[in-house]
Amino acid sequence: MKKTSSKNRSDKATIKDFTDAVENISQQVKKDKKIVSDIVDSNGNQYVDLVQEGGGMLGIALLGYTYILEQAGIRFRRLAGTSAGAINTALLTVIGKSKSDEKSIISLKYLTDKELFDFVDGYWFAKRFIGAFIKRKDFFKKVISWAKRIFIILGVLILLNVAAVWFIHEPDGIRINKILSVITISYILIVAAIVFYIVYLIHRFKRSQYGINPGNNFLNWIKGIMEENGVHSIDDLIHKASELPPDLQLCEERKKKNDATLDGLTSDVTFIASEIISENKVEFPRMWNLFQTDKTKIHPAEFVRASMSIPVFFEPHTIAGYTSVRSNLKKQWEDELGAEKAPDKILFVDGGILSNFPISIFYNKNVDIPRLPTIGVRLYEKDPKKEAKEKATEQNTEDNDLQKPLNFGSYARNIFNTTRFHYDKDFLMKNKMYNRGVHHINVYGFNWLNFNMGKEDRIALFVKGAEAARDFLFDFNWEAYKQDREQGHKILENK
Structure with a gap:
């Protein structure tokens, strides 16, 4: 293609x-x-x-x-x-x-x-995220790879700071120690900002009932x-x-x-x-x-x-x-679906x-x-x-x-497909004509x-x-x- x-x-x-x-x-x-x-x-x-x-x-x-x-x-x-x-x-x-x-x-x-693409009407980050996800088949592998690099770099910086302490009495030891400290602190602040932004996005995702686009x-x-x-x-x-x-x-x-x-x-x-x-x-x-x-x-x-x-x-x-008329819908839910009452709220997915x-x-x-x-x-x-x-x-x-x-991806997909195709497959199996x-x-x-x-x-x-x-x-x-x-x-x- x-x-x-x-x-x-x-x-x-x-x-x-x-x-x-x-x-x-x-x-x-x-x-x-x-x-x-x-x-x-x-x-x-x-x-x-x-x-x-x-x-x-x-x-x-x-x-x-x-x-x-x-x-x-x-x-x-x-x-x-x-x-x-x-x-x-x-x-x-x-x-x-x-x-x-x-x-x-x-x-x-x-x-x-x-x-x-206007149907992708979520937060600006959602558009960028979905665009990248579509263009790259290995998108999640790339994300995991970048996350690993970020923490490897952080680990290396911390080790360098620890090592620099041993050379603090050497010529330029204090200056090198200060430079490494500034770089490490700056890097930690950047990583922290990224983590906080991810937490914000997760909170936003939760508030939107786990959907990216309205x-x-x-x-x-x-x-x-x-x-x-x-x-x-x-x-x-x-x-x-x-x-x-x-x-x-x-x-x-x-x-x-x-x-x-x-x-x-x-x-x-x-x-x-x-x-x-x-x-x-x-x-x-x-x-x-x-x-x-x-x-x-x-x-x-x-x-x-x-x-x-x-x-x-x-x-x-x-x-x-x-929700304002829910109490008046009990009979309809009982007659149609055999439910004791209408649910407190409703959420429709695909x-x-x-x-x-x-x-x-x-x-x-x-x-x-x-x-x-x-x-x-x-x-x-x-x-x-x-x-x-x-x-x-x-x-x-x-x-x-x-x-x-x-x-694991194939395993999860097969479980999902087994569930979603059950209704229709069962009907066609019983009504092959x-x-x-x-x-x-x-x-x-x-x-x-x-x-x-x-x-x-x-x-x-x-x-x-x-x-x-x-x-x-x-x-x-x-x-x-x-x-x-x-x-x-x-x-x-x-x-």
């Missing part, structure tokens, strides 16, 4: 830069016109349900994916997403006047108009987009998410079978957040009433802000006014902590043969060389990697926290998503998907 440099005017990408990079893919999917659903509108658009996985800046690839789906004449009925997936889900929900409109091209405008810049950005598109309240969001085009119909093939109607066809949107005080997965906007008695006091942009609260990187999100790929949202036990598919977009990282080798040898190179001893609609985007080599990502890398991520969407459409078999869902439904019914 190319090295990302600091942003400047020449590094600003335009909508055309993105669309030109995937023009061939766009033309190809328009020409192929793959059948993916039995629900269509009068313009021939096909409708699907879409769930998008989280992944920080890698979410640009999700935008590339949905752009190509829309170019192929695919539109979205129900939507769900976590973190970066929640952001693209929000844009696909609020942009335009109808679900039949193309949304991703407008999302591109919002992306290109925004300086993404996230207000992002909140204001997504709020502005919502309001620009007529979404000022939770009711506005629900209305826009639930309003289906009036010209929806079954395709001719399904009409002939006479085994389905449009009855019960509804639409909604879901953003996943993790509430860490009560330790619960929260689905917004459905569960808004757990945190307020008056829905007009919560702006829907807060749902997206809550979902994308990457731990440590962003401060946890909270909803203003919660929904990906509990469910990074909320495909279970779309499960409906009453549907045997679906009228439209549930499409899922996931992000993964694998070295293309290893991937090519696996295809050639039919051997998983990760099996060899498992034989190697884990370092959904796997046919799930596709992965390989984002190997891109830093998911690089909000200062350069133009070429942003376009490359977009292309990765576009290529994955093309491959998905090429491989997807709608009739086989329906058969899988029907058979899976029968198996579950008989258990």
Whole structure:
């Protein structure tokens, strides 16, 4: 991957830069016109349900994916997403006047108009720290190395001062002793200042609930987009998410079978957040009433802000006014979550902590043969060389990697991933018929926290998503998907 440099005017990408990079893919999917659903509108658009996985800046690839789906004449009925997936889900929900409109091209405008590093809106030191962390893969090793040097130098100075005492009666002994004392004291004062500043930063970090960036810049950005598109309240969001085009119909093939109607066809949107005080997965906007008695006091942009609260990187999100109405929320918490009472306070962090790929949202036990598919977009990282080798040898190179001893970082990461993927993996293991609609985007080599990502890398991520969407459409078999869902439904019914 190319090295990302600091942003400047020449590094600003335009909508055309993105669309030109995937023009061939766009033309190809328009020409192929793959059948993916039995629900269509009068313009021939096909409708699907879409769930998008989280992944920080890698979410640009999700935008590339949905752009190509829309170019192929695919539109979205129900939507769900976590973190970066929640952001693209929000844009696909609020942009335009109808679900039949193309949304991703407008999302591109919002992306290109925004300086993404502005989302890093913490204390000035935080920006410098994060910038250095992103640019240097060995950042923490460098920090530890510098800390060691500082204390080694301090130790050497102290030893020199002790040694100088023995030579105090020698010619120039007193002068040398004084010089060493001044240097040592000055050095100690500098080290002490650094230590005190670090203590101050740690205290500041603690006061901000262990988050570096407030996230207000992002909140204001997504709020502005919502309001620009007529979404000022939770009711506005629900209305826009639930309003289906009036010209929806079954395709001719399904009409002939006479085994389905449009009855019960509804639409909604879901953003996943993790509430860490009560330790619960929260689905917004459905569960808004757990945190307020008056829905007009919560702006829907807060749902997206809550979902994308990457731990440590962003401060946890909270909803203003919660503590003042907490005593009136006991019944809601009891009915929804079985809790004895509402927690004293609430803190939302990234929904990906509990469910990074909320495909279970779309499960409906009453549907045997679906009228439209549930499409899922996931992000993964694998070295293309290893991937090519696996295809050639039919051997998983990760099996060899498992034989190697884990370092502490890998050990901690594996524990964290085991926890955060549990909800979604468990659902897919029990409902394997959904796997046919799930596709992965390989984002190997891109830093998911690089909000200062350069133009070429942003376009490359977009292309990765576009290529994955093309491959998905090429491989997807709608009739086989329906058969899988029907058979899976029968198996579950008989258990």
